[in-house]
Amino acid sequence: MSAKFIFVTGGVVSGLGKGCVSAALGTLIQPGLTIVPIKCDGYLNVDPGTINPYEHGEVFVLDDGGEVDMDFGHYERFLNINCKFSWNLTSGKILYSLINKERKGEFLGKTIQIFPHVIDEIKNAWKSIAKANSADVCLIEIGGTVGDWENQWFVEAARQLKRDVGAENVLYTHVTYVPFLNNVQEFKTKPAQRDTALLREKGIVPDVLMCRSEKPVDDKIKSKLALFCDADKVVGVPDVQTIYELPLVFKNENVQVLMEQRLQLKTRDLTQWKLLVDRLKMPQHHVKIALCGKYTDLRDSYASVIEALRHAGAHLNCGVDISFVETTDLKDFSTDADGILVPGGFGSRGVEGKIRMIKHARENKIPYLGICLGLQLAVVEYARNVCGLHDAHSTEIEPTTPHGVIVYLPGQTDVTAKGGTMRLGAQKAKLLPGSVVAHLYQKDVAIERHRHRYEVNPDYHDILQQGGLVLSGMSPDGKLVEFIELQGHPFFVATQAHSEFTSRLEKPNPMFFGFVKAALDRKLKCKQWL
Numbered sequence: 001m002s003a004k005f006i007f008v009t010g011g012v013v014s015g016l017g018k019g020c021v022s023a024a025l026g027t028l029i030q031p032g033l034t035i036v037p038i039k040c041d042g043y044l045n046v047d048p049g050t051i052n053p054y055e056h057g058e059v060f061v062l063d064d065g066g067e068v069d070m071d072f073g074h075y076e077r078f079l080n081i082n083c084k085f086s087w088n089l090t091s092g093k094i095l096y097s098l099i100n101k102e103r104k105g106e107f108l109g110k111t112i113q114i115f116p117h118v119i120d121e122i123k124n125a126w127k128s129i130a131k132a133n134s135a136d137v138c139l140i141e142i143g144g145t146v147g148d149w150e151n152q153w154f155v156e157a158a159r160q161l162k163r164d165v166g167a168e169n170v171l172y173t174h175v176t177y178v179p180f181l182n183n184v185q186e187f188k189t190k191p192a193q194r195d196t197a198l199l200r201e202k203g204i205v206p207d208v209l210m211c212r213s214e215k216p217v218d219d220k221i222k223s224k225l226a227l228f229c230d231a232d233k234v235v236g237v238p239d240v241q242t243i244y245e246l247p248l249v250f251k252n253e254n255v256q257v258l259m260e261q262r263l264q265l266k267t268r269d270l271t272q273w274k275l276l277v278d279r280l281k282m283p284q285h286h287v288k289i290a291l292c293g294k295y296t297d298l299r300d301s302y303a304s305v306i307e308a309l310r311h312a313g314a315h316l317n318c319g320v321d322i323s324f325v326e327t328t329d330l331k332d333f334s335t336d337a338d339g340i341l342v343p344g345g346f347g348s349r350g351v352e353g354k355i356r357m358i359k360h361a362r363e364n365k366i367p368y369l370g371i372c373l374g375l376q377l378a379v380v381e382y383a384r385n386v387c388g389l390h391d392a393h394s395t396e397i398e399p400t401t402p403h404g405v406i407v408y409l410p411g412q413t414d415v416t417a418k419g420g421t422m423r424l425g426a427q428k429a430k431l432l433p434g435s436v437v438a439h440l441y442q443k444d445v446a447i448e449r450h451r452h453r454y455e456v457n458p459d460y461h462d463i464l465q466q467g468g469l470v471l472s473g474m475s476p477d478g479k480l481v482e483f484i485e486l487q488g489h490p491f492f493v494a495t496q497a498h499s500e501f502t503s504r505l506e507k508p509n510p511m512f513f514g515f516v517k518a519a520l521d522r523k524l525k526c527k528q529w530l
């Protein structure tokens with residue numbers, strides 16, 4: 001039996017949230033069915049790992065070490081699944097594979113062309129991903145907008161696939177935009193009409209038209225769009241308070257009925273999901289978290305950290321208000337936040353400000369969570385201010401430091417392509433019995449995803465421990481520090497991993513849960529004193 005293929009395309013403008021729409025569509029499907037999300041990006045980079053987050057948002061890291069488009073974060077967070085690197089296709093990846101085949105002589109002297117070779121390469125990639133993963137459903141999101149040159153071959157492959165696998169196995173979903181013009185107080189459907197006309201010109205008639213708009217579109221608009229765009233179902237997708245509301249919006253609009261009837265898919269009960277969404281929308285408590293970074297003007301760079309905080313909050317009935325602290329020119333290190341978080345980062349800009357914020361958290365017993373660079377700087381701060389190694393630093397930032405407590409340790413990765421020296425993907429850590437992290441994970445091992453080059457210098461493990469720093473999680477060979485914490489502090493925990501990548505709405509990451517809980521406990525206690 002063929003897998004079902006649900007396509008998601010978009011038009012009018014980018015930034016309508018196709019990734020969230022795709023993930024939310026998958027959320028309607030009954031758990032137990034194997035959903036494989038595939039993201040197709042038009043650009044020529046073979047993978048997005050080397051793209052500056054300023055340009056393309058966060059680099060999301062998978063268990064298998066794949067550095068992928070941040071939409072995979074949405075897929076994993078909504079669907080509670082672990083995705084694979086091979087599910088992120090780019091034009092670069094497709095062309096690279098095709099040209100390699102040509103070089104190996106696989107085409108026996110034939111002329112290699114966009115039609116049929118590139119299109120076939122794409123369709124075969126989809127089919128083989130479906131087969132290799134025993135997919136019941138492939139959720140294929142095509143990046144950009146339908147008119148973009150660089151995405152044309154993906155759109156054409158989507159059109160052709162229906163002929164290959166049968167109409168009963170394919171659903172085309174198109175996300176379009178319906179603006180509301182304030183001066184005439186009306187929705188305007190023309191952009192969506194032109195946009196779907198462009199899609200139909202390419203041979204695809206959308207089954208479902210998702211109408212993004214600031215406020216809900218009315219039934220009159222929906223019928224008009226159904227008629228002009230030839231769509232079976234027109235769904236209003238207004239701005240929502242939280243993206244996790246989308247599956248509920250789709251359910252209200254009966255999208256699941258279409259999935260059941262057209263694709264013969266079983267759909268899911270969303271009662272538990274709704275409970276979490278209600279808590280996200282109207283939490284009983286609130287905490288304020290200071291997120292110290294340098295790309296603070298581009299929130300996409302920290303998307304997974306922000307989501308992980310929200311997931312933890314949903315399970316604690318606690319809204320997390322994030323205050324972004326740009327540490328580059330920071331002069332005042334006091335904060336009214338209930339918790340301080342230093343996330344991952346590269347390079348030296350803003351580092352001293354982050355170290356001062358960590359010192360503030362440690363000395364004032366404010367809950368602290370350190371992620372990757374956040375662990376490294378916590379070690380630097382501790383070495384300097386508690387262990388008396390005044391000039392201690394990371395050699396990434398100060399190569400000539402006399403006390404390189406954080407250093408580059410060669411041989412931690414076998415990745416040699418792409419100039420890659422990065423330690424990437426899921427790594428196991430042995431947790432110290434009785435430690436805060438062992439308690440949080442409820443296990444003696446933790447598996448989290450990594451993306452870094454530098455490590456705590458093994459020459460300083462003893463000095464740091466003698467100074468009171470607890471090395472609470474080590475790599476199985478005992479060489480690398482994966483988790484640290486402090487005793488006698490309400491919550492001072494950091495990890496070399498990026499624990500935000502494994503957090504899901506229905507299953508928050510233990511470290512984020514512990515951190516938000518500690519922040520909430522602190523806030524409630526402070527309230528008692530007032």
Ligand code: GLN
Nearest residue numbers: 344345372373452453454
């Ligand atoms: N720059 C540091 C390293 O490469 C930390 C990386 C990170 O925070 N992801 O080790």
